[in-house]
Each structure stands twice: as structure tokens, then as C-alpha cells.
Amino acid sequence: MKLAGIAAAALVPMLMFAVNASAAAPQTITYKLRASAAGQSSDFTLDQGVDAAAPATVAPGGTLQVTIDPAPNKIPTEAGGRQVREIKGLALKLPVPANSTFRSASLSGGAGLGGTPTVALQGNDVVLSVPGPIKGGADFELPTVTINLQAGGTGTITTKLGGTSYDAPGLTFTAVVTVIGFPINAAAKGYPDPSPVLTTTTIG
DSSP: OHHHHHHHHHHHHOOOBBBOOOTTTTEEEEEEEEEEETTTEEEEEEEEEEEEESSSSTTOOOOEEEEEEOOOOOOOOEETTEEEEEEEEEEEEEETTTTTTEEEEEEOOBOOOOOOOOEEEETEEEEEOOOOOEEEEEBBBEEEEHHHHHEEESSEEEEEESSSSSSSSSSEEEEEEEEEEEEEEEEEEEEEEEOOOOOOEEEO
């Protein structure tokens, strides 16, 4: 079997992270993901728990905060008999909701990330970036993202996770696995399917 084929096959069980439920019973979001290495690809799914909160109502033109809090995860030490070295370069997109204007974003908490996470507005997305590396076998938790918005004049403000297809992904990262003693980088990208509404705020 070709090295790329072995790496792609190993990625499928590797990326089925176990999700630990928090006290707030987060929603479970299922991502459809595609990992590619050396011209070959493998499709799989990833379940991720997420807590989210926002006010029920806001005055027209008023300000509001939305918080997105991912649940803890764990990187396995091996998959398909192959060593999992690390994941790195993780990026999670959070679209700025319709009927609102982005003002700022900040991070809090998080653990075991192997590097300093950042958050920034890129186009119409608030992007959480984690350079890593997060080693195989390590527990980790992405930080809570707080987004400050200004409401428009009418309607509702609904928050969702980013991504609509493999060509327009909302989650990307690189997985590094060992195949016949050599590290293989496999780029993974995906989107939530289905993509549930996380919060809803009525303007009025």
C-alpha cells in the first residue's frame, strides 16, 4: 500500500476525538471532514461539544455579547496502528451574524494547546487560530470566544459555526502521523452538517 494511502486510512480513527460533556450539556456538532495527503484523501466525521450563550433580546443599535465555549477533547496516541505525533495549525471560523456589526472579540480559558491561540476578524468571519502543536495523547480544550456585536435596526441575530462545504470549510488543521518511521502531514478541512443555530437574539 502506498504511504499516502496508509496515512489517509490512519486519519479516520485518529480524528474521532472523544468529547467530554460539560455541566452545561453543550450541543454536539458533527463536522464532515476530508483529510488529504500526497494526492489521496479520506472522508470522516468529527463530533464536537459546544456551549453558546447570548441575550434573548437587544435594543435596536444596542450592544450584545455572544460566547462560544468548545468542550474538552483528547488526541489519541495511535490510530490504525500508527503513531499520532500531533495536530497543528487549527482554525475555527465563526461568522459575524446578519443584522449585526462586529466590534471586537477576545479569548479566555483553554488548556493544553501547545501554543498561544489568537482570534481576529478575517473578512466576515471571527477566526480562532491555534498554532499548536497538540501532541498525541494530550488533553486539550479550545478557549472560549467572546464576540462583541452591535445590533442592527430590526430582525434577529442568530449565531452559527462557519463552513458550508469542503470548498468553503469552517474548520481546518494539519494532522501529523508516523508511517514506516516517517512523519506524514495531512491537511484536514470540513464543515458542520447539520449546522444548528447556537444562539438567537431578537432585536426590539
